[in-house]
Amino acid sequence: MRVMPILEFDMKRTFPGAKTMHVYYNRNIGYKHQRSQRDFPFKKRKLFKCGSFSNSDGEMSTDGISSSPTNDLHGNASGSSKASSGGCAAAGTSVFNGGRAFLRPGDSHVKFRIKSFKVPELFVDIPENATIGSLKRTVMEAVTAILGGGLRIGVVFQGKKVRDDNKTLLQTGISHDYKFDALGFSLEPNPVQTPQPLGQDCRSCVFPYETPQPLTRCPSPSTAVHTGIQQGRSDDHTGTSLSNFIESDHESAPSPHYAALEKISANSRALVPLTAVNAEALSAVPLRKPKRSEATQRRIRRPFSVSEVEALVQAVEKLGTGRWRDVKLRAFDNAKHRTYVDLKDKWKTLVHTARISPQQRRGEPVPQELLDRVLTAHAYWSQQQAKQQMKQPSETYLIL
DNA sequence: ATTAGGG
DNA sequence: CCCTAAT
Known part of the structure:
Protein backbone atom coordinates (compact mmCIF):
# COMPACT_ATOMS: atom_id res chain seq x y z
CA MET A 1 0.00 0.00 0.00
CA ARG A 2 1.01 3.50 -0.56
CA VAL A 3 2.58 5.47 2.16
CA MET A 4 1.10 8.84 2.46
CA PRO A 5 2.08 11.59 4.74
CA ILE A 6 -0.23 11.96 7.58
CA LEU A 7 -1.59 15.34 8.13
CA GLU A 8 -1.24 16.30 11.66
CA PHE A 9 -4.35 18.10 12.41
CA ASP A 10 -5.21 19.20 15.82
CA MET A 11 -8.90 19.54 16.04
CA LYS A 12 -8.99 19.24 19.74
CA ARG A 13 -9.34 22.76 20.79
CA THR A 14 -10.25 23.96 17.42
CA PHE A 15 -13.88 24.56 17.95
CA PRO A 16 -14.32 25.32 21.59
CA GLY A 17 -14.11 29.00 22.21
CA ALA A 18 -11.91 29.73 19.32
CA LYS A 19 -10.45 33.14 19.52
CA THR A 20 -12.50 35.74 17.79
CA MET A 21 -11.58 35.32 14.24
CA HIS A 22 -13.03 35.97 10.91
CA VAL A 23 -13.00 33.79 7.95
CA TYR A 24 -13.90 35.14 4.66
CA TYR A 25 -14.69 32.65 2.10
CA ASN A 26 -14.77 34.36 -1.17
CA ARG A 27 -17.57 33.11 -3.29
CA ASN A 28 -18.68 36.30 -4.78
CA ILE A 29 -15.73 36.90 -6.98
CA GLY A 30 -17.93 38.98 -9.11
CA TYR A 31 -17.38 42.01 -7.00
CA LYS A 32 -15.27 44.78 -8.26
CA HIS A 33 -12.79 44.80 -5.50
CA GLN A 34 -11.99 43.61 -2.12
CA ARG A 35 -11.79 45.44 1.05
CA SER A 36 -10.72 44.93 4.53
CA GLN A 37 -13.21 43.66 6.92
CA ARG A 38 -14.21 45.95 9.64
CA ASP A 39 -16.08 45.38 12.76
CA PHE A 40 -17.24 48.86 12.45
CA PRO A 41 -18.69 49.94 15.70
CA PHE A 42 -16.05 47.90 17.31
CA LYS A 43 -12.51 47.54 16.32
CA LYS A 44 -10.88 47.38 13.01
CA ARG A 45 -8.62 44.56 12.33
CA LYS A 46 -5.92 43.99 9.90
CA LEU A 47 -6.47 40.82 8.10
CA PHE A 48 -4.67 38.76 5.64
CA LYS A 49 -5.77 36.23 3.21
CA CYS A 50 -4.56 32.94 4.37
CA GLY A 51 -6.23 30.27 2.49
CA SER A 52 -7.63 29.00 -0.68
CA PHE A 53 -8.88 25.69 -1.69
CA SER A 54 -8.19 23.66 -4.67
CA ASN A 55 -11.74 22.58 -4.81
CA SER A 56 -14.24 24.99 -6.16
CA ASP A 57 -16.61 23.87 -3.53
CA GLY A 58 -14.20 25.04 -1.03
CA GLU A 59 -13.21 21.96 0.70
CA MET A 60 -10.29 19.85 1.39
CA SER A 61 -10.06 16.38 0.20
CA THR A 62 -8.14 13.42 1.24
CA ASP A 63 -5.33 12.19 -0.69
CA GLY A 64 -3.94 9.43 1.32
CA ILE A 65 -6.31 6.59 1.07
CA SER A 66 -4.64 3.33 0.78
CA SER A 67 -5.93 -0.04 0.03
CA SER A 68 -4.68 -3.49 0.29
CA PRO A 69 -5.52 -6.51 -1.76
CA THR A 70 -4.72 -8.75 1.09
CA ASN A 71 -7.35 -10.39 3.13
CA ASP A 72 -5.90 -9.78 6.47
CA LEU A 73 -7.15 -7.33 9.02
CA HIS A 74 -10.48 -8.98 8.84
CA GLY A 75 -12.91 -8.51 11.58
CA ASN A 76 -11.22 -5.33 12.61
CA ALA A 77 -13.69 -2.70 11.69
CA SER A 78 -11.63 -0.02 13.27
CA GLY A 79 -11.90 2.06 10.20
CA SER A 80 -15.09 3.89 10.72
CA SER A 81 -15.24 3.58 14.43
CA LYS A 82 -11.93 5.24 14.88
CA ALA A 83 -12.92 7.81 12.42
CA SER A 84 -15.62 9.21 14.56
CA SER A 85 -13.27 9.73 17.40
CA GLY A 86 -10.65 11.08 15.13
CA GLY A 87 -12.29 14.44 15.07
CA CYS A 88 -11.65 14.80 18.72
CA ALA A 89 -8.28 13.27 18.67
CA ALA A 90 -5.52 14.87 20.54
CA ALA A 91 -3.03 17.09 18.90
CA GLY A 92 -0.76 15.60 16.37
CA THR A 93 -2.96 12.80 15.29
CA SER A 94 -4.35 12.18 11.93
CA VAL A 95 -8.00 12.57 11.54
CA PHE A 96 -8.54 9.06 10.54
CA ASN A 97 -6.61 6.04 11.38
CA GLY A 98 -8.54 3.11 10.26
CA GLY A 99 -7.43 -0.05 8.69
CA ARG A 100 -6.55 -0.60 5.14
CA ALA A 101 -9.34 -0.91 2.69
CA PHE A 102 -9.70 -4.32 1.35
CA LEU A 103 -12.13 -6.93 0.36
CA ARG A 104 -13.13 -9.59 2.69
CA PRO A 105 -13.95 -12.70 0.64
CA GLY A 106 -17.06 -13.73 2.42
CA ASP A 107 -18.79 -10.56 3.34
CA SER A 108 -18.27 -7.82 0.86
CA HIS A 109 -16.95 -5.18 3.12
CA VAL A 110 -14.82 -2.32 2.15
CA LYS A 111 -12.34 -1.06 4.62
CA PHE A 112 -10.75 2.27 4.53
CA ARG A 113 -7.55 3.47 5.84
CA ILE A 114 -7.49 7.12 5.38
CA LYS A 115 -4.02 8.21 6.07
CA SER A 116 -4.28 11.84 5.33
CA PHE A 117 -6.42 14.71 4.40
CA LYS A 118 -5.21 17.25 2.02
CA VAL A 119 -5.22 20.70 3.43
CA PRO A 120 -6.03 23.69 1.34
CA GLU A 121 -3.35 26.17 0.58
CA LEU A 122 -2.90 28.39 3.49
CA PHE A 123 -1.14 31.61 2.86
CA VAL A 124 0.21 32.94 6.02
CA ASP A 125 1.76 36.31 6.21
CA ILE A 126 3.66 36.81 9.35
CA PRO A 127 6.57 39.04 10.27
CA GLU A 128 10.02 37.62 10.49
CA ASN A 129 10.37 38.56 14.05
CA ALA A 130 7.29 36.67 14.97
CA THR A 131 7.86 33.74 17.22
CA ILE A 132 7.49 30.16 16.23
CA GLY A 133 4.77 29.94 18.74
CA SER A 134 3.07 32.76 17.01
CA LEU A 135 3.52 31.02 13.72
CA LYS A 136 1.99 27.91 15.09
CA ARG A 137 -0.95 29.76 16.39
CA THR A 138 -1.37 31.56 13.15
CA VAL A 139 -1.49 28.36 11.21
CA MET A 140 -3.69 26.80 13.79
CA GLU A 141 -6.06 29.67 13.62
CA ALA A 142 -6.03 29.56 9.88
CA VAL A 143 -7.22 26.02 10.06
CA THR A 144 -9.61 26.86 12.81
CA ALA A 145 -11.00 29.65 10.77
CA ILE A 146 -11.79 27.26 8.02
CA LEU A 147 -13.25 24.52 10.06
CA GLY A 148 -14.06 26.39 13.17
CA GLY A 149 -17.70 26.48 12.30
CA GLY A 150 -17.83 22.77 12.51
CA LEU A 151 -17.10 20.34 9.82
CA ARG A 152 -18.60 17.54 7.92
CA ILE A 153 -17.18 14.78 5.94
CA GLY A 154 -17.70 14.76 2.28
CA VAL A 155 -17.15 11.86 -0.01
CA VAL A 156 -15.64 12.32 -3.38
CA PHE A 157 -15.67 9.44 -5.72
CA GLN A 158 -14.21 9.56 -9.17
CA GLY A 159 -13.93 13.24 -9.01
CA LYS A 160 -17.50 13.83 -8.04
CA LYS A 161 -18.97 14.56 -4.71
CA VAL A 162 -21.36 11.94 -3.55
CA ARG A 163 -24.29 13.84 -2.16
CA ASP A 164 -26.77 11.12 -1.57
CA ASP A 165 -26.15 9.87 1.90
CA ASN A 166 -28.55 7.05 1.45
CA LYS A 167 -26.83 5.55 -1.48
CA THR A 168 -24.91 2.44 -0.71
CA LEU A 169 -21.27 2.06 -1.37
CA LEU A 170 -22.07 -0.54 -3.90
CA GLN A 171 -24.52 1.68 -5.70
CA THR A 172 -22.01 4.43 -5.71
CA GLY A 173 -19.40 2.19 -7.12
CA ILE A 174 -17.27 1.94 -4.08
CA SER A 175 -17.05 -1.76 -3.99
CA HIS A 176 -14.33 -4.16 -3.22
CA ASP A 177 -12.59 -3.62 -6.48
CA TYR A 178 -12.81 0.10 -6.99
CA LYS A 179 -9.74 2.12 -7.54
CA PHE A 180 -8.88 3.71 -4.30
CA ASP A 181 -7.42 6.58 -6.12
CA ALA A 182 -10.91 7.52 -7.10
CA LEU A 183 -12.11 7.84 -3.58
CA GLY A 184 -11.49 10.71 -1.31
CA PHE A 185 -12.86 12.18 1.81
CA SER A 186 -13.10 15.82 2.42
CA LEU A 187 -13.37 18.01 5.41
CA GLU A 188 -16.05 20.49 4.71
CA PRO A 189 -16.82 23.54 6.74
CA ASN A 190 -20.18 23.22 8.26
CA PRO A 191 -22.62 25.34 6.30
CA VAL A 192 -24.21 27.13 9.16
CA GLN A 193 -24.42 30.54 7.68
CA THR A 194 -27.96 31.35 8.51
CA PRO A 195 -27.91 31.93 12.19
CA GLN A 196 -31.01 31.77 14.15
CA PRO A 197 -32.48 34.65 16.03
CA LEU A 198 -30.70 34.09 19.21
CA GLY A 199 -29.41 36.71 21.48
CA GLN A 200 -26.34 34.89 22.49
CA ASP A 201 -23.18 34.33 20.69
CA CYS A 202 -23.66 31.56 18.22
CA ARG A 203 -20.52 29.90 19.26
CA SER A 204 -22.47 28.82 22.26
CA CYS A 205 -25.32 27.63 20.16
CA VAL A 206 -25.64 24.00 19.53
CA PHE A 207 -25.81 23.47 15.88
CA PRO A 208 -26.41 20.12 14.36
CA TYR A 209 -23.10 19.51 12.76
CA GLU A 210 -24.55 16.78 10.72
CA THR A 211 -26.69 19.20 8.85
CA PRO A 212 -27.36 17.40 5.58
CA GLN A 213 -27.84 20.20 3.15
CA PRO A 214 -26.97 23.84 3.15
CA LEU A 215 -30.61 24.53 2.68
CA THR A 216 -31.36 23.33 6.10
CA ARG A 217 -32.16 26.07 8.47
CA CYS A 218 -30.78 26.05 11.89
CA PRO A 219 -33.25 23.97 13.71
CA SER A 220 -33.40 23.93 17.46
CA PRO A 221 -36.21 26.35 18.05
CA SER A 222 -36.35 24.93 21.48
CA THR A 223 -33.33 26.90 22.41
CA ALA A 224 -34.45 30.02 20.69
CA VAL A 225 -35.27 32.61 23.20
CA HIS A 226 -36.78 35.78 21.99
CA ASP A 249 -21.28 36.80 14.34
CA HIS A 250 -20.08 33.29 14.26
CA GLU A 251 -17.02 32.50 12.34
CA SER A 252 -18.30 30.20 9.76
CA ALA A 253 -18.70 31.45 6.28
CA PRO A 254 -20.27 30.11 3.14
CA SER A 255 -17.57 29.72 0.58
CA PRO A 256 -14.23 28.63 1.92
CA HIS A 257 -11.98 29.94 -0.76
CA TYR A 258 -10.19 32.45 1.26
CA ALA A 259 -9.80 32.84 4.87
CA ALA A 260 -8.84 36.07 6.38
CA LEU A 261 -7.53 36.07 9.82
CA GLU A 262 -6.58 38.75 12.13
CA LYS A 263 -2.97 38.79 12.81
CA ILE A 264 -1.83 37.68 16.13
CA SER A 265 1.35 39.32 17.17
CA ALA A 266 1.06 42.90 18.11
CA ASN A 267 4.21 43.75 16.27
CA SER A 268 3.03 42.48 12.96
CA ARG A 269 3.63 44.75 10.07
CA ALA A 270 1.69 45.47 7.01
CA LEU A 271 -0.14 42.46 5.90
CA VAL A 272 -0.14 41.79 2.23
CA PRO A 273 -1.73 38.79 0.70
CA LEU A 274 0.67 36.77 -1.31
CA THR A 275 -1.60 36.92 -4.25
CA ALA A 276 -1.36 40.64 -4.28
CA VAL A 277 2.36 40.54 -3.83
CA ASN A 278 2.82 38.15 -6.66
CA ALA A 279 0.55 40.04 -8.91
CA GLU A 280 2.48 43.18 -8.41
CA ALA A 281 5.80 41.46 -8.74
CA LEU A 282 4.86 40.05 -12.09
CA SER A 283 3.66 43.36 -13.24
CA ALA A 284 6.15 45.19 -15.37
CA VAL A 285 5.08 48.44 -13.95
CA PRO A 286 3.69 48.42 -10.49
CA LEU A 287 0.15 49.48 -10.49
CA ARG A 288 -0.07 53.19 -10.19
CA LYS A 289 -2.40 53.65 -7.41
CA PRO A 290 -3.84 50.32 -6.47
CA LYS A 291 -7.23 51.09 -5.15
CA ARG A 292 -6.55 48.57 -2.54
CA SER A 293 -2.95 47.53 -2.46
CA GLU A 294 -3.32 46.48 1.09
CA ALA A 295 -4.34 43.13 2.29
CA THR A 296 -7.87 44.20 2.44
CA GLN A 297 -10.41 41.56 1.92
CA ARG A 298 -13.85 42.44 0.92
CA ARG A 299 -16.21 41.22 3.54
CA ILE A 300 -18.04 38.13 2.57
CA ARG A 301 -21.59 38.44 1.48
CA ARG A 302 -24.05 37.65 4.17
C1' DA B 1 -17.72 57.66 15.41
C1' DT B 2 -22.10 58.57 12.66
C1' DT B 3 -24.92 59.96 9.07
C1' DA B 4 -26.27 60.03 4.33
C1' DG B 5 -25.76 58.86 -0.45
C1' DG B 6 -23.68 57.55 -4.43
C1' DG B 7 -20.82 53.64 -6.47
C1' DC C 1 -20.98 45.73 0.16
C1' DC C 2 -17.75 49.62 -0.58
C1' DC C 3 -16.20 54.57 -0.58
C1' DT C 4 -16.63 59.13 1.21
C1' DA C 5 -17.98 63.71 2.27
C1' DA C 6 -19.81 66.00 5.95
C1' DT C 7 -21.02 66.10 10.60
Missing part, protein backbone atom coordinates in the same frame (compact mmCIF):
# COMPACT_ATOMS: atom_id res chain seq x y z
CA THR A 227 -36.53 38.36 24.61
CA GLY A 228 -39.32 40.71 24.07
CA ILE A 229 -39.28 43.99 25.84
CA GLN A 230 -41.99 46.55 25.90
CA GLN A 231 -41.20 49.89 24.47
CA GLY A 232 -43.09 53.08 24.92
CA ARG A 233 -44.93 53.80 21.75
CA SER A 234 -44.18 57.17 20.37
CA ASP A 235 -46.30 56.94 17.29
CA ASP A 236 -48.49 54.72 15.34
CA HIS A 237 -45.50 52.73 14.30
CA THR A 238 -44.78 50.61 17.20
CA GLY A 239 -45.20 47.45 19.05
CA THR A 240 -42.78 45.45 20.97
CA SER A 241 -39.23 45.26 20.02
CA LEU A 242 -36.85 42.47 20.42
CA SER A 243 -33.76 43.02 22.38
CA ASN A 244 -30.65 41.31 21.26
CA PHE A 245 -32.69 39.67 18.66
CA ILE A 246 -30.12 38.88 16.11
CA GLU A 247 -27.43 36.39 16.50
CA SER A 248 -23.90 37.37 16.86
CA PRO A 303 -27.58 37.78 2.97
CA PHE A 304 -29.99 38.97 5.57
CA SER A 305 -32.20 36.23 6.84
CA VAL A 306 -35.87 36.79 7.18
CA SER A 307 -35.54 36.99 10.90
CA GLU A 308 -32.92 39.64 10.52
CA VAL A 309 -35.17 41.60 8.24
CA GLU A 310 -37.89 41.20 10.78
CA ALA A 311 -35.66 42.62 13.46
CA LEU A 312 -34.57 45.45 11.23
CA VAL A 313 -38.09 46.41 10.33
CA GLN A 314 -39.10 46.20 13.91
CA ALA A 315 -36.34 48.53 14.97
CA VAL A 316 -36.82 51.01 12.19
CA GLU A 317 -40.51 51.23 12.80
CA LYS A 318 -39.69 52.50 16.20
CA LEU A 319 -36.49 54.41 15.71
CA GLY A 320 -36.83 55.74 12.24
CA THR A 321 -34.40 55.83 9.35
CA GLY A 322 -31.91 58.24 10.70
CA ARG A 323 -30.62 56.52 13.73
CA TRP A 324 -28.85 53.46 12.40
CA ARG A 325 -26.53 53.42 15.31
CA ASP A 326 -29.45 52.90 17.61
CA VAL A 327 -31.04 50.42 15.29
CA LYS A 328 -27.87 48.46 15.40
CA LEU A 329 -27.76 48.54 19.15
CA ARG A 330 -31.37 47.64 19.51
CA ALA A 331 -31.71 44.79 17.10
CA PHE A 332 -28.24 43.76 16.02
CA ASP A 333 -26.12 44.36 19.01
CA ASN A 334 -24.98 40.80 18.93
CA ALA A 335 -24.51 40.54 15.23
CA LYS A 336 -20.98 41.75 15.04
CA HIS A 337 -20.92 41.46 11.31
CA ARG A 338 -23.78 43.86 10.79
CA THR A 339 -22.67 47.40 11.02
CA TYR A 340 -25.04 50.31 11.16
CA VAL A 341 -23.99 51.08 7.65
CA ASP A 342 -25.01 47.60 6.67
CA LEU A 343 -28.37 48.10 8.27
CA LYS A 344 -28.83 51.36 6.52
CA ASP A 345 -27.93 49.74 3.24
CA LYS A 346 -30.21 46.85 3.90
CA TRP A 347 -33.06 49.16 4.57
CA LYS A 348 -32.36 50.86 1.30
CA THR A 349 -32.54 47.60 -0.56
CA LEU A 350 -35.61 46.57 1.35
CA VAL A 351 -37.41 49.67 0.28
CA HIS A 352 -36.36 48.96 -3.24
CA THR A 353 -37.36 45.34 -2.98
CA ALA A 354 -40.72 46.29 -1.66
CA ARG A 355 -41.30 48.46 -4.68
CA ILE A 356 -40.40 46.06 -7.39
CA SER A 357 -42.49 43.15 -8.49
CA PRO A 358 -42.10 39.93 -6.59
CA GLN A 359 -40.76 38.36 -9.74
CA GLN A 360 -37.86 40.70 -9.84
CA ARG A 361 -36.84 39.94 -6.33
CA ARG A 362 -34.06 37.59 -5.64
CA GLY A 363 -32.76 35.61 -2.78
CA GLU A 364 -34.80 34.26 0.04
CA PRO A 365 -38.26 35.66 -0.37
CA VAL A 366 -39.08 38.23 2.22
CA PRO A 367 -42.61 37.91 3.48
CA GLN A 368 -44.81 40.44 1.78
CA GLU A 369 -46.06 41.42 5.16
CA LEU A 370 -42.63 42.63 6.08
CA LEU A 371 -42.18 44.47 2.85
CA ASP A 372 -45.44 46.23 3.44
CA ARG A 373 -44.25 47.33 6.81
CA VAL A 374 -41.07 48.55 5.18
CA LEU A 375 -42.98 50.79 2.84
CA THR A 376 -45.21 52.02 5.58
CA ALA A 377 -42.36 52.78 7.90
CA HIS A 378 -40.38 54.33 5.11
CA ALA A 379 -43.24 56.61 4.18
CA TYR A 380 -43.85 57.57 7.74
CA TRP A 381 -40.28 58.37 8.62
CA SER A 382 -39.69 60.11 5.38
CA GLN A 383 -42.23 62.77 6.04
CA GLN A 384 -41.24 62.78 9.65
CA GLN A 385 -37.76 63.62 8.56
CA ALA A 386 -39.11 66.24 6.22
CA LYS A 387 -40.80 67.99 9.07
CA GLN A 388 -37.57 68.16 10.92
CA GLN A 389 -35.98 69.82 7.95
CA MET A 390 -38.54 72.56 8.12
CA LYS A 391 -37.38 73.70 11.49
CA GLN A 392 -33.67 73.55 10.93
CA PRO A 393 -33.06 76.48 8.58
CA SER A 394 -33.20 78.86 11.51
CA GLU A 395 -29.95 77.61 12.92
CA THR A 396 -28.42 77.55 9.51
CA TYR A 397 -28.95 81.23 9.16
CA LEU A 398 -27.43 81.91 12.52
CA ILE A 399 -24.22 80.46 11.22
CA LEU A 400 -24.37 82.52 8.08
